[in-house]
Amino acid sequence: MAAPRFWREAPSRYNLVATRCGNCGSVSFPPRSFCPKCHRKSVGRMERFRLAGKGSVYTYSVVHEVPSELDMQKPYVIAMIEMDEGAKLTAQVIDVDPKDVHIGMRVRATLRRLGDEGPDGIIHYGYKFVPILN
Amino acid sequence: MDVGIVSYGAYVPRYRIRPQEIGKVWGADGDAMGRGLYITQKSVPAPDEDVVTISVEAARNMLLRKPIDPECINALYVGSESHPYAVKPTGTIVAAAIEAVPDLTVADFEFACKAGTAAIQVCMGMVGAGLARYGVAIGADTSQGAPGDPLEYSASAGGAAYLIGTEDIIATINRTMSFTTDTPDFWRREGRSYPSHGGRFTGGPAYFKHVTSCANMLMEAMGTIPEDYDHAVFHQPNGKFPTRMAKMLGFSNGQVETGLLTPFIGNTYSGAVPLGLAAVLDIAKPGDRIFVIAYGSGAGSDGFDITVTDAMDSFDRDAAPKVRDLMERTKEIDYATYAKFRGKILMKEVSI
Numbered sequence: 001m002a003a004p005r006f007w008r009e010a011p012s013r014y015n016l017v018a019t020r021c022g023n024c025g026s027v028s029f030p031p032r033s034f035c036p037k038c039h040r041k042s043v044g045r046m047e048r049f050r051l052a053g054k055g056s057v058y059t060y061s062v063v064h065e066v067p068s069e070l071d072m073q074k075p076y077v078i079a080m081i082e083m084d085e086g087a088k089l090t091a092q093v094i095d096v097d098p099k100d101v102h103i104g105m106r107v108r109a110t111l112r113r114l115g116d117e118g119p120d121g122i123i124h125y126g127y128k129f130v131p132i133l134n
Numbered sequence: 135m136d137v138g139i140v141s142y143g144a145y146v147p148r149y150r151i152r153p154q155e156i157g158k159v160w161g162a163d164g165d166a167m168g169r170g171l172y173i174t175q176k177s178v179p180a181p182d183e184d185v186v187t188i189s190v191e192a193a194r195n196m197l198l199r200k201p202i203d204p205e206c207i208n209a210l211y212v213g214s215e216s217h218p219y220a221v222k223p224t225g226t227i228v229a230a231a232i233e234a235v236p237d238l239t240v241a242d243f244e245f246a247c248k249a250g251t252a253a254i255q256v257c258m259g260m261v262g263a264g265l266a267r268y269g270v271a272i273g274a275d276t277s278q279g280a281p282g283d284p285l286e287y288s289a290s291a292g293g294a295a296y297l298i299g300t301e302d303i304i305a306t307i308n309r310t311m312s313f314t315t316d317t318p319d320f321w322r323r324e325g326r327s328y329p330s331h332g333g334r335f336t337g338g339p340a341y342f343k344h345v346t347s348c349a350n351m352l353m354e355a356m357g358t359i360p361e362d363y364d365h366a367v368f369h370q371p372n373g374k375f376p377t378r379m380a381k382m383l384g385f386s387n388g389q390v391e392t393g394l395l396t397p398f399i400g401n402t403y404s405g406a407v408p409l410g411l412a413a414v415l416d417i418a419k420p421g422d423r424i425f426v427i428a429y430g431s432g433a434g435s436d437g438f439d440i441t442v443t444d445a446m447d448s449f450d451r452d453a454a455p456k457v458r459d460l461m462e463r464t465k466e467i468d469y470a471t472y473a474k475f476r477g478k479i480l481m482k483e484v485s486i
Binding site: 010011014015050071072073094095110111112113114122123125128133 | 474
């Protein structure tokens with residue numbers, strides 16, 4: 001991924017910046033210019049805001065055949081997270097044994113390395129999720 | 135005008151390795167190494183953790199305890215000897231991740247194990263001079279130890295972040311002083327993966343000389359004696375040096391035990407004193423006086439005389455994990471996993 005493209009996405013990758021439709025209230029992540037439900041009615045009414053970072057595991061999979069940049073982390077858990085604000089997003093769930101992950105598990109966002117562009121390239125940082133400790 | 139700590143946050147990766155496991159690989163007596171260094175285990179960063187991620191987690195924990203508007207942070211400094219980039223600041227990524235950009239000044243510091251306390255001093259200057267409303271000082275490391283080197287038994291990972299300001303101070307920094315010389319006790323040349331050190335030379339002429347000199351300077355300037363302090367935090371490259379240092383200066387074990395973390399998480403380098411101080415602040419009461427001496431090879435010591443204020447009573451310490459919580463959240467790994475996580479295995483292609 002080219003550096004400028006990643007840079008443009010940094011607010012969402014670092015801080016879960018989403019949009020809320022001023023017409024129907026639905027939340028989109030990553031941010032959208034138009035509401036997928038309200039279309040034209042949402043023009044100029046999409047409010048940017050930051051998700052609080054907490055949610056629940058909606059569904060997940062344990063990945064054993066991994067892309068080379070994730071060799072060090074296999075097997076890893078990739079999950080669909082339902083954020084408390086309603087948006088769903090896909091992310092790794094880390095700092096937990098894969099066998100302990102379950103649907104409904106409460107998680108919070110944290111910042112981790114997502115990958116890099118080789119030893120001469122930039123490092124990509126972004127959200128992953130960890131279990132919420134009691 | 136008082137300058138001091140407005141909030142703080144800590145972070146320690148959860149993986150741990152014991153000296154016995156390291157010694158087993160290198161034909162050394164791990165038990166003896168552990169006893170000699172007074173280290174029972176050390177923290178290890180996950181493959182997707184580095185100084186940026188540790189700093190961000192610590193800074194976010196700091197802001198959980200004191201949710202100020204991040205745009206009021208006008209200075210941010212990250213002290214470390216393991217910045218992920220040689221050229222490209224750690225601090226800009228951290229500042230963006232806590233939404234403090236763009237109206238602030240940022241820089242990365244390096245002074246072996248005391249870069250984090252140097253960051254606190256600079257924040258004190260910026261805030262005290264009215265050039266910043268709040269400054270953030272972070273000390274964090276994913277320190278390196280060559281395979282088989284004695285450093286491998288202690289070099290670990292962790293960090294802490296401090297919000298420095300003049301409003302709602304939970305701990306006033308009464309005075310800071312430094313003692314600095316040109317002493318080549320530990321170094322890493324540009325482009326080298328692992329540091330080198332002078333063995334026993336890192337003790338007497340380096341750690342002990344600088345910490346003693348800075349401690350005595352500070353107590354003389356403040357007109358204090360060790361009994362005046364409720365807690366003392368000394369740099370802790372291992373568990374033995376700080377306890378010996380405390381005894382030499384006249385501090386009791388009771389004064390240093392809360393801030394002595396190296397026996398349980400290893401030497402977090404730039405994170406060591408900031409984490410030790412965070413552990414003290416986790417339990418400190420208003421009126422408590424804290425004596426802090428950091429040490430960085432090369433070499434220098436930064437000293438701080440700190441008094442906990444009444445504001446600590448209403449400060450929300452429970453809004454973020456305490457250092458002891460982070461120390462208890464562990465997963466032990468073997469040497470093979472450690473070698474994989476720390477990039478000590480030559481892979482076909484480079485990956486995180």
